[in-house]
Amino acid sequence: MITDEEWQAIKTNDATYDSKFRYAVKTTKIFCRPSCHSRLPKRENVEVFYHLDDPINHGYRPCKRCRPTDAFVSNEEWTQEIETILQNNYQQNLTLEELAYLSHGSESHLRHVFKKVTNKTPQQRLTEIRLDVAKHMLVTTDKPVEKIAMEVGLANVSYFIQRFKHSFHESPKQYRKQHQKTGC
Template structure:
């Protein structure tokens, strides 16, 4: 939303001039003379008051035609985990047997209230729930290797087998005894030049990559869990780590084709459409009609468009490369501003690499 209240504008401009870190993510400032937008702590030379306008969300700045500043990288740094949150996460990963309490956080100079607010805002869960998911994910991996429930409970930091069994069933949906034929979906968060994203993966491959502000994201999570008969837990596996590396290379303009394995449940027709999407070359576009013709079903234009909309793996399965027959941008789950950005990014780097 464009900020119009004069007192708020004055406050934000003062924060911009003074590079106030407490305002990072609170506003995004568009500089009219350069067509870029920044966060409060940007090191670039400060623009005059009459040459800026303020937005409450980075998507609003993108929609208004501004590009992310290459110095402060607003869509990355405003959404990345603050140092205190990163420290709290490292405490969790360092020793799964040890529950990280408010006291432990304070001993490390970390404000537990700040950590709780950040997790609630950016993950939609409490920090304690985040910890439990990591511990249960570790337990799941141990059980898969054939470890006993007793040893697994102890290694995961539980004081009793009954407490472990109860928590495990609450999180995963079944008891540790029925572990053998079950699977889980791991979820992690990452930042990109056009906003933060969630990535999910099974043992087979990536099953979801979506912007965190996508509408109906919760519905997508529920549908994915139902289709794969698995629960979503916080964590990373080799597929998620590989995708994060490939996405970094993609956004740097150095990668034009993703090789990470995918696990995308859907109908036969959806699978056909998603496979066809991956044949659109980097830096190129195609219409829904052209896609329908490629799959030898020229009358299925609307069905193709619908299948595109059900694609859960953004960017990797490049539905952003599909445009209207007249060349216009059409619907995109991440927003048309992001679609425009992605297309321009690919076209620019394609030319540069030729």
């Protein structure tokens, strides 16, 4: 059975319910997120599920449009998860494809949600994390710039320097000189 609240969420494509349930349509054998903009089915044909595997176990196929098999998490939770993945993997050559795989979402959806919540693309955020770590290493270690670039996942050193200058308006060497503790 479907509650009035659930039916209302489906009718209004309310995305806040995407983390709560999926609905399947008996006549088409397809299941969707509440927010899906596909045509509104007849209420008596709708079945609601609260676990992701259930519609599939009942023989329903995921809608191509709303990709309802992505986990039941809110955009904010998911963004937090993506942030953690970025923090833990910035040293690697992390592509959007790999990130999508690690965070269980499609590339376009991931990019869209992350940007919506943080105002940055995942790649921009990744570069930001890398440059922050680099800044810290420049000040706290004597490692050469090339090695730091490599260790933060930006093996192309000229690209690293270019990004660094773009973000902080000075070169890594200038930054080091300005901020590294002197004496003793």
